[in-house]
Amino acid sequence: VTLMKTLTKDKYNFPCERWLDTNEDDNEVVRELPAMGRQIADPRPLCVFTGDVLGAGSDADVFINIYGENGDTGERCLQNSDNLNKFERGEVRRLIKLRIRHDNTRPYSSWYLDRVEIVDTKDDTTYYFPCNRWLAVDEDDGQIARELVPVDEAFMKKDEDGEGGGATLGLEQKGNSFPRLLHACKNYKNKFEQGAINEFTVEAVHLGELEKLRIGHDNSGGSPGWFLDWVEIDAPSQGLRLRFPCGRWLDRGEDDGLYTPFVPYELKIYTSDVFGAGTDADVFIVLYGQKGVCTLQKVCRLFTPTVCILCQLEDVGDIIEKIRVGHDNRGSNSGWHLDKVEIRRLLRKGKVTTIFPCERWLAKSEDDGETVRELVPSDIITEKLLRGGTLKRTETEVEDALESELKPQIRSHTYQVSVRTGDMYKAGTDANVFLTIYGDLGDTGERKLSRSDNNRNKFKRGEVDKFTIEAVDLGQVFKIRIRHDNSMIGADWFLDQVEVLDVDTEEVYMFLCERWLLLGLMYFLNLDPVAEPHHGGGVHVHL
Incomplete structure (x- = not known):
């Protein structure tokens, strides 16, 4: 690949001479090429350790992205392992390619990740990324993506001796914490009972000074109404203990009827395969459903054909009626040609995928000059896990769904x-x-x-x-x-x-x-x- 900077006429050559093919070479379809003359980094063996607990293995596709001071690798699918059956209980996987997640697409997707190790062969340094947590919608906190930070070898030995340990979970955006499901209580098996004080651990990168919190529930169960007295946060890294008083109901039938439900969503954003389609502007998406509206700000820089985002958002209902997508038109290449957006609502025993086609520019200098578009769904795909472990898939065109579930005015x-x-x-x-x-x-x-x-x-x-x-x-x-x-x-x-x-x-x-x-x-x-x-x-x- 040769790139020329048009202003200075400087040329940069990026030699490759390798296959990008799932059936050739090392079966990778993504390569990072250094400019000719630059020192090429040595391959870094990567080991993914699956935990040795019952049901720890996963059949789902696993993806990883490694971040460094000078950039990141981009998200890569871990496809080729020394083990024929990958991610099985107690097994190790070795690759050359750290945000790690799976796509939750198989009947047995739940995965207990022990740790990830990366060896820098150049200076013989090993980076340890402990996890010791589930990546599963029905285990732990319900998350299927983790961001891990490295620890030193002494920490790992301490962990092996049973003296402590644990993983640090990174956030999508520094300073803005996404909602977390309070799933595993440290002191009570039955959570949120009358007069009880429940303790949870929430791990995150540094958020700066704590100012406020937002808490809600999903309104499920036989008695979802909840009177919350107070929330106390112990932040040992800052030497602070903060109390947030509430003293109100979170219940549709009490007080002001307000509660804030959160559910996991997976958003896939497809950039079109046309010249100059990617954007370096900040993209936002607003979801509109039967139960409300929620906004995902500053998605990411969309230069890659497909970007997948996993996050907890306010529940807008089973059916997403429309979305509003746009960008702030900042950056040197802000124009963006959006192909489509897929939004999956991850459920305990399946998921609902809504497809929003666009196939238009969001650019000041293209099409009609608009940088914001409202999109309506074209198809709704429902996947449910049956008792036998099989996945039932149902695809419905919105024209049919409109008659039964969506408002007929959604046009x-x-x-x-x-x-x-x-x-x-x-x-x-x-x-x-x-x-x-x-x-x-x-x-x-x-x-x-x-x-x-x-x-x-x-x-x-x-x-x-x-x-x-x-x-x-x-x-x-x-x-x-x-x-x-x-x-x-x-x-x-x-x-x-x-x-x-x-x-x-x-x-x-x-x-x-x-x-x-x-x-x-x-x-x-x-x-x-x-x-x-x-x-x-x-x-x-x-x-």
């Missing part, structure tokens, strides 16, 4: 937005303008009005700019929120009115403003529609 609609700037001195603005449309079935999320359909220079005095927004059916539109970011010199803006046309239903909603949006007064407005758009009306401003 993509096109909304044409007309924005009229007032006809007075310095009424126009050069700032960035953002709009959110609210309906009784949901909202569009905040969208930047970046590309006018009829004017190259937007938001000028006396002009009407038209924009096209695609979103899942909002139902009856009852409000909009419009603002600007007060950027550029001529940011002050006199907005006359906004008209929203639902192209699919031909319904028109008129929002009168006739006010300035400027710093010191206000630069955002919430507007209600006018009952009789052509005969005047009022403006309702909510600050």
Whole structure:
């Protein structure tokens, strides 16, 4: 492979001369190539030790990613082992390739991982990554991915002598802890009983100063209602013991009826196989279901064709009705061509996979210039583990599922937005303008009005700019929120009115403003529609 830096004309050669083939060479289909002339690192033997406990072995596919000061290996599937039957009880696996997980796709996927060892043959250093925990949806804390940090040899010997030990579980994002299932209580077999104090251990990388916590339950069982008195966190690394008082019910039938359920999800994001499809911008995904909404921020940099993310999120229900996916348009290669998103809701005895096709650009310079898209599902795949250990797979097209489980209104609609700037001195603005449309079935999320359909220079005095927004059916539109970011010199803006046309239903909603949006007064407005758009009306401003 030869790369040329177009500005300086510098060329970099990356020799390979090896197979990328599951039937050739070492059967790997991914290779990391150093530039010619750079010192090539020696292969590092990698040993994966499965624990010697009942049912410890796994038939699932295992993936690993090793991180160092200068980068990471990328996620690799551990395919070729010295042992014909991999990941069996008490066995060792040796490879050349540390976040480790399995895909939970086989009937016997639960896996008890003892440790991972990596030997640097160059300086004869061994890195030990202890785990001693289950990677299983029905064991321990229900996680099927662990991030392990290395310990020294003395720690491992201490662990073997029975004097302590344990693995450190890394987080997806430093400073933002994902929810953890409080599964294994240290002092009671039956958890969360009246008057009891239950103790749990939560391992994580350093989060900085602890400010708040979020706790909830999944509302399952015969008596899910729970009166929580307080939560106390002992952080020995910081020398702190913090108490978070609650004194309230987490119950649908008590108090304010609030509870926060969390379930494990697996998200697979597929970037299209087109030139320049990857992005270095921060990507976000919002899930919408029958039970609520949850957001996954800063997914990762999506330069690889497929990215898999395992996380605990708020339960949005069995059926995910739509998702909103977008990025912040930052970075030198922010444009992104998204092929599809697959979201699996991992259940104790199976999983439900919802497929959201896209096949469009999220880029300012491509397609319609939008960096946010709302996607509706095309297929729903249900997999259930039967008593005999077989996996039953059922695939349903959303057209059929809509009739039984999904709301019939879950369809993509096109909304044409007309924005009229007032006809007075310095009424126009050069700032960035953002709009959110609210309906009784949901909202569009905040969208930047970046590309006018009829004017190259937007938001000028006396002009009407038209924009096209695609979103899942909002139902009856009852409000909009419009603002600007007060950027550029001529940011002050006199907005006359906004008209929203639902192209699919031909319904028109008129929002009168006739006010300035400027710093010191206000630069955002919430507007209600006018009952009789052509005969005047009022403006309702909510600050």
